[in-house]
Amino acid sequence: MNKYAERIYNGIWKENPIFVQMLGLCPTLAVTTSAINGLGMGLSTTAVLVAANIIIAALRKIIPDRLRLPAEIVVVASMVTIVDMLMEGFVPSLYSALGIYIPLIVVNCIILGRAEAYAMKNKPLISAFDGIGMGLGFTIALALIGGFREILGAGTVFGIQIMPASYQPISIFILAPGAFFVLSMLTALQNKLKAPCATNGSAKKKKKSGGCNGDCLSCSGHSQNTAE
Amino acid sequence: MVELLIIAISSALVSNVVLSQFLGICSFVGVSKQVKTSAGMGGAVVFVITIASIVASLIYEFVLDPLGLDWLKTIVFILVIAALVQIVEMFLKKCMVSLYNALGVYLPLITTNCAVLGVALNNVKYEYNFLQSVVNGVGTAIGYTIAIVLLAGIREHIEGNDIPHSFQGSPIVLVTAGLMAIAFFGFSGLL
Numbered sequence: 085m086n087k088y089a090e091r092i093y094n095g096i097w098k099e100n101p102i103f104v105q106m107l108g109l110c111p112t113l114a115v116t117t118s119a120i121n122g123l124g125m126g127l128s129t130t131a132v133l134v135a136a137n138i139i140i141a142a143l144r145k146i147i148p149d150r151l152r153l154p155a156e157i158v159v160v161a162s163m164v165t166i167v168d169m170l171m172e173g174f175v176p177s178l179y180s181a182l183g184i185y186i187p188l189i190v191v192n193c194i195i196l197g198r199a200e201a202y203a204m205k206n207k208p209l210i211s212a213f214d215g216i217g218m219g220l221g222f223t224i225a226l227a228l229i230g231g232f233r234e235i236l237g238a239g240t241v242f243g244i245q246i247m248p249a250s251y252q253p254i255s256i257f258i259l260a261p262g263a264f265f266v267l268s269m270l271t272a273l274q275n276k277l278k279a280p281c282a283t284n285g286s287a288k289k290k291k292k293s294g295g296c297n298g299d300c301l302s303c304s305g306h307s308q309n310t311a312e
Numbered sequence: 313m314v315e316l317l318i319i320a321i322s323s324a325l326v327s328n329v330v331l332s333q334f335l336g337i338c339s340f341v342g343v344s345k346q347v348k349t350s351a352g353m354g355g356a357v358v359f360v361i362t363i364a365s366i367v368a369s370l371i372y373e374f375v376l377d378p379l380g381l382d383w384l385k386t387i388v389f390i391l392v393i394a395a396l397v398q399i400v401e402m403f404l405k406k407c408m409v410s411l412y413n414a415l416g417v418y419l420p421l422i423t424t425n426c427a428v429l430g431v432a433l434n435n436v437k438y439e440y441n442f443l444q445s446v447v448n449g450v451g452t453a454i455g456y457t458i459a460i461v462l463l464a465g466i467r468e469h470i471e472g473n474d475i476p477h478s479f480q481g482s483p484i485v486l487v488t489a490g491l492m493a494i495a496f497f498g499f500s501g502l503l
Contacts, residue, residue, distance in 0.1 A: 264490030
């Protein structure tokens with residue numbers, strides 16, 4: 085496997101931002117009311133991630149070390165603004181469904197995490213592949229969670245009826261509490277299978293390899309690890 | 313007046329920032345181990361969101377909107393919030409040492425709390441005027457404090473219980489948050 089393919093595999097499977105690193109929980113919970121919303125959110129985040137990674141990697145030698153966080157935030161915020169305007173123009177229905185969560189991609193810790201952990205240290209091309217891998221990992225996770233909630237909560241996937249007509253949708257799954265329940269079942273399953281996951285104790289050693297540099301004390305992974 | 317009251321109640325309880333808008337989940341799960349620390353976090357969030365919504369709505373009303381620079385709002389708001397947190401921190405360190413010590417590490421963490429940016433963007437989205445923006449900001453922050461203190465109270469009780477192995481750690485916290493979200497649905501009848 086060459087190093088570009090390795091980056092993509094790494095993002096989708098080995099260090100999947102949601103299932104393994106548990107980053108970016110706000111959009112994960114908020115927009116996964118249906119598979120299409122999850123897919124849309126995932127792809128817009130991917131676009132921002134790839135563009136921000138390329139620009140930050142290209143500028144990595146120019147940005148002074150002390151100013152790197154503000155510089156990264158400006159780059160990410162500019163990319164988000166561009167994606168925001170493109171979506172408003174070309175996919176207005178998705179834009180209104182995702183609403184405020186599009187501009188809030190700025191504070192998604194996956195993006196700043198990859199900028200800090202990868203793009204600041206590597207060349208633009210490989211950083212772009214890192215962004216594609218992480219973005220696809222995020223997209224797949226969001227679409228899966230969204231699809232799961234949509235099946236249970238509405239009996240459809242991508243708007244197509246797949247459950248028999250006699251199925252009574254459990255509508256709580258597309259409401260706010262359902263998001264918490266689905267994510268808790270997912271993390272419980274990871275606990276059970278001892279799969280690596282930043283919020284569970286078993287992943288303590290693997291935590292260092294994650295995209296987040298550990299500067300967010302508020303990250304759910306932190307409290308878990310210090311508690312032990 | 314009635315309108316302001318409705319905004320306050322709806323932002324604090326009906327569409328609670330954490331439990332129905334999912335903003336600030338990281339700190340909600342991360343800093344809710346003890347009632348005391350979560351109350352400290354809540355206090356810091358109230359403080360910062362109030363100032364941030366005042367400054368952001370002033371900037372929007374007097375700079376961005378008249379100049380037609382509406383599309384720059386995401387960039388401007390995130391920079392303003394980051395700078396603001398720094399300034400508030402320096403000011404408190406010099407002039408109000410006791411409050412600075414009480415807020416401690418939570419203050420710088422708030423920059424990455426999406427609830428702050430979320431409030432500023434929501435104020436623009438709902439076209440609130442200055443007073444409404446401030447009320448919405450304070451209400452949202454109080455809603456955050458209510459939610460995190462309640463969760464911390466429940467978690468302190470969970471500590472002593474025998475939880476199935478798979479659910480130890482974050483899963484049980486998420487289940488608790490889900491049940492709280494159901495309970496908060498009850499407030500939707502208020503308006």
